[in-house]
Amino acid sequence: MNVLVINAGSSSLKYQFLNVDTREVYAKGNCERIGIDGSFVGHEENGGPKQKLEVALPDHRTAIKHVFEILKAVDAPIDGIGHRVVQGGWYFPESALVTDETLGWVREVAPLAPLHNYAEADVIEICRDMFAQIGNVIVPDTAFHYHMPEHAWRYALPRDVVDTYHVRKYGAHGTSHRFIWRTVHELRGDKTHRLVSCHLGSGASLCAIEDGKCMDTTMGLTPLDGLIMGTRCGTIDPSTVVYLNRVGGYSIDQIDTMMNKESGLLAVSGRSSDSRDIEEGAHVGDEHCQMALEMFYYRTAQLFAEMASSMQGVDTMAFTAGIGENSAEMRQGVADRLAWMGVHLDAQKNAVRSDEPRVISTPDSAITCMVVPTNEEYMIALDVAELLG
Incomplete structure (x- = not known):
């Protein structure tokens, strides 16, 4: 078809x-x-x-x-x-x-x-x-996350507010995370039951997938929540919005633009929202770029542990999307932050550039680490074939 x-x-x-x-x-x-x-x-x-x-x-x-x-x-x-x-x-x-x-x-x-x-x-x-x-x-993009457990998607807001305005965690990148699960399971079969899919790009999210079902994800009501991204701030104290409005004099629209388009890696590095530019700046001693990378590693590793907790364990992690597929440095930086969980990458395997899914961890790594190029278009096409026959 x-x-x-x-x-x-x-x-x-x-x-x-x-x-x-x-x-x-x-x-x-x-x-x-x-x-x-x-x-x-x-x-x-x-x-x-x-x-x-x-x-x-x-x-x-x-x-x-x-x-x-x-x-x-x-x-x-x-x-x-x-x-x-x-x-x-x-x-x-x-x-x-x-x-x-x-x-x-x-x-x-x-x-x-x-x-x-x-x-x-x-x-x-x-x-x-x-x-x-x-x-x-x-x-x-949200469908894969629709059936995550209620304790993961429900916000601790008044029930009438939640129900009237449909305020909950919806997540994003669901089509990509679904493809990653499908590919990893095809390759590893019963060796993978608890996967954390790491979709790291200019937009970034993690997803905890247990036997094919989403248990939690890092994006929330909107794609602003969770990880630090190219121009998005990720998770911060919600009262920051109120503070900037009342004390800083920023309008709601200005804060919305700031947090979605003027923050993240761009704001911390002061150089670019592109991880390649930031890595280049870090290599020549730019302290702001070095801090941007360190914050990215820290938050990714921190939320990885949170996703693992939602499944009460993890056996596989898969890097995907623009940064996840192409930046060996970023992958290593995140893995180093997870060494306490027994994560160890093989430096030679991690340095390989390929369009094929592959294992990049050492044999003694407690968690199997992979790079899996995503293919959202193919996943969408599969749904079309199924529904249209």
Whole structure:
């Protein structure tokens, strides 16, 4: 089955066209700066060279038209479309076929992820309108976390507030964490029962997975909670918001922007939100960059132990996403902080760059450590194949 996977943002649209059975990627690309001057489409086919097409993209409908026009050159029919939806809210315990009702749900929960859900709902509607003969599937990032134990997802707020406004831990990166569990279990079988999946990128979260079920995760009501990230502060005292508002004179919107876009590794390093730039700065003696790395290692290791506690044990950890897959230094820094738990990396194995999942821990490590490249598009395509038959 050939599936087109679409991931829409407020001013962008990423796509990948692949075969579920063979895992062959026919084409992939991205539409950037939608509704902004300087818009373009980046596109590549069958692993070939990347092309940059400078085209006017005033809205997502125009972007979708360009994507389908480009894909006409691929000698394969589109059998289904899968849409990554950031926030499924209280409606999506699993992926679902697009109907008037389910599309309405995506819009209803959009206040929890306003920069993403509204754009995603618009794109789903456009695809239904333009290509009525092709089935569409919603794959929410939050669905994998939906059934975590209540003691993990419930906040200690008044029950009427929680129930009225659906305030709870939703998490994110669920599609990635689900793929990591699937891949690790395929490779290790019964050797893995309690896995901590470490999705470390510009956005970062950990997930405790026991025999395929999410037991807890580090992101909360929104993706701001948990780890220190590229530009997000991660977990801090909630009263910081009140303090900055009352004493600092910052508006709620200013604080929201500060904590989501001006904090994290960017703020601590004073240099960049990109871990590569920060590592480079640390190597030449930049103390702020060194502190940014140390804080990242500390918080990741600290929350790793928290995830292990939610399962009352851990046998496997898997690094994934941009930092987790590519930075041997970051992996080593986190592992060093977990040496007290018996975590030991093999320096040579950790230094290897590969697109294949692999073990990087020593034989005597109490926890098997792996690098597992994530593939959210394939996971989405699998759900499309299952629901559309």
